[in-house]
Amino acid sequence: MSELRDLYQEVILDHVKRPRNSGALAGASHRADGDNPLCGDKVTIFLSIEDGRIADVRFQGRGCAISLASASLMTEAIKDKTEAEVRAMFERFHTGLTARDEEDAANALADLDKLAVFGGVREFPVRVKCATLPWHTLVAALDRATQPVKTE
Amino acid sequence: MSARQAVTASRSLDVARIRADFPILSRRVHGKRLVFLDSAASAQKPQAVIDTERHFYEAEYANVHRGVYWLSQRATDAYEAAREKVRGLLNARETREIVFVRGATEAINLVAQSYGRTFLSAGDEVLITHMEHHANIVPWQMLRDEKGIVLKVAPIDDAGELDLDAFARLIGPRTKLIAVTHVANALGTVLPVEAVTRLAKMYGIPVLIDGCQAVPHQAVDVQALDCDFYVFSGHKLYGPTGIGVLYGKAALLAAMPPWQGGGDMIRAVTFEKTEYNELPWKFEAGTPHFAGAVGLGAAIAYVQSIGYDAIATHESELLAYAIRELSKINSLRIIGQPRRRSGVVSFDLGGVHPHDIGTILDHDGICVRAGHHCAQPTMDRFGVAATVRASFAIYNDRDDVDALVAGLSTVREVFRL
Numbered sequence A: 001m002s003e004l005r006d007l008y009q010e011v012i013l014d015h016v017k018r019p020r021n022s023g024a025l026a027g028a029s030h031r032a033d034g035d036n037p038l039c040g041d042k043v044t045i046f047l048s049i050e051d052g053r054i055a056d057v058r059f060q061g062r063g064c065a066i067s068l069a070s071a072s073l074m075t076e077a078i079k080d081k082t083e084a085e086v087r088a089m090f091e092r093f094h095t096g097l098t099a100r101d102e103e104d105a106a107n108a109l110a111d112l113d114k115l116a117v118f119g120g121v122r123e124f125p126v127r128v129k130c131a132t133l134p135w136h137t138l139v140a141a142l143d144r145a146t147q148p149v150k151t152e
Numbered sequence B: 001m002s003a004r005q006a007v008t009a010s011r012s013l014d015v016a017r018i019r020a021d022f023p024i025l026s027r028r029v030h031g032k033r034l035v036f037l038d039s040a041a042s043a044q045k046p047q048a049v050i051d052t053e054r055h056f057y058e059a060e061y062a063n064v065h066r067g068v069y070w071l072s073q074r075a076t077d078a079y080e081a082a083r084e085k086v087r088g089l090l091n092a093r094e095t096r097e098i099v100f101v102r103g104a105t106e107a108i109n110l111v112a113q114s115y116g117r118t119f120l121s122a123g124d125e126v127l128i129t130h131m132e133h134h135a136n137i138v139p140w141q142m143l144r145d146e147k148g149i150v151l152k153v154a155p156i157d158d159a160g161e162l163d164l165d166a167f168a169r170l171i172g173p174r175t176k177l178i179a180v181t182h183v184a185n186a187l188g189t190v191l192p193v194e195a196v197t198r199l200a201k202m203y204g205i206p207v208l209i210d211g212c213q214a215v216p217h218q219a220v221d222v223q224a225l226d227c228d229f230y231v232f233s234g235h236k237l238y239g240p241t242g243i244g245v246l247y248g249k250a251a252l253l254a255a256m257p258p259w260q261g262g263g264d265m266i267r268a269v270t271f272e273k274t275e276y277n278e279l280p281w282k283f284e285a286g287t288p289h290f291a292g293a294v295g296l297g298a299a300i301a302y303v304q305s306i307g308y309d310a311i312a313t314h315e316s317e318l319l320a321y322a323i324r325e326l327s328k329i330n331s332l333r334i335i336g337q338p339r340r341r342s343g344v345v346s347f348d349l350g351g352v353h354p355h356d357i358g359t360i361l362d363h364d365g366i367c368v369r370a371g372h373h374c375a376q377p378t379m380d381r382f383g384v385a386a387t388v389r390a391s392f393a394i395y396n397d398r399d400d401v402d403a404l405v406a407g408l409s410t411v412r413e414v415f416r417l
């Protein structure tokens, strides 16, 4: 049960119940769709970028608790950040969820404040894609991808 | 079923003995007893199948239909003996009506590509149901895109039953093939295939039945059913992966062109002309998966040694118990309430995403399927993106059901349902 509690932390359950920044963003400058065909998770990320910073972000989607909470927490984390900062965050987030070495993983997440609640995902490798789907989609939006992102 | 009957039933099938036949069931997962409830995706293998495959490779292996030497003849005999076992399983009239393929998917594609491309033309209709596996949808869509045929879909009701009246109304002068599943893999509905073939025969329309989820649970008699094609996958019947069966009536198979060309399917080749081999080898181009076929033969022998009566009694008792116990769980909704159900139960628990449920159950060593079960139209019909599906086989027992129920209470605890 404790490993499960590490995965499904209070913060995560709270964001599933009350997702932040959810819904479409009128006048978005960037947008991308992502999906995970394995489980049918879908997410759309809307960005409004002004002067190289994320002025606003919203997401729409359906999926498991991990992917929904990840999208919700991500939108909070990236607001007002520059594009380069956001990409670096994703790099650290990814390392935090996948690094072989436990310490490397912990260090990567340590800088990410609230996003550290996803540390438990590392123990559940098949769920890493759920947590990273919103981020992959975000990067696609930044790249102005026109193709839907797939995690499979 | 009364308590006394249940006792008799479980005596006629000794689950403990059967469990001992499946080596994987004694392994532990995450330190817990393995509770395998995903046999509808693929069943575990009994020692008899593993030993047969191993012995075949160790002692009887050589390519089939090729060598003049003793060993090749031996392997060929084993391969053809497996075909005879399949014939017996389905009660087909002749062994040449049994074509070995990779699985049900390949069998349906074979029929679509060979029969469909030859005998169907633009405007002709193929009738399927709303609860097919993608394997019995996509090959017909490919044929539609290539030939301009029309795909008609018979509706199902809220219980997950085929609407037989609507089905009958969809049969028209352009209906050239009916393709239905015997048991729906996402819902567990047993379809009235006898009524379907009876209807079809009134109009002289050939019927293909997808028997993937039926053959592990019930006796099938293709002559009594009077179907034209029947397909299944060996791996769901306790056999190896990569081997499956297409049964087709001899007259139909004979009229169909081969769908792949190569060795084994020919009688004589010159650069001007090729004479095709006779049935069933006409449809088995290249070196077939004969080792898999031999393993499938052993799986069939194993199932027959237990007997379908004992299997059906055990499984229906267990399924009834599972449904009874699951129904006691608050906020659990079973998807589909068919009158005749076989093998599987699909459900939603308080809107928690099936993947989260799957992860939590896995933590307790419980394997269930979480997703759309390759039946997205069925999911859409019930307004869900995915479900959790528990499926049952000969080796499951009440302890497995109890473990599932306990695991679901952990889900409720984690998600505060």
Ligand SMILES: Cc1ncc(COP(=O)(O)O)c(C=O)c1O
Residues within 6 Å of the ligand: B040, B041, B102, B103, B104, B105, B106, B133, B135, B136, B181, B183, B184, B185, B210, B212, B213, B233, B374
């Ligand atoms: C009803 C049904 N049809 C077809 C298939 C496809 O079988 P295979 O993947 O072995 O070809 C399955 C397997 O999930 C099934 O349940």
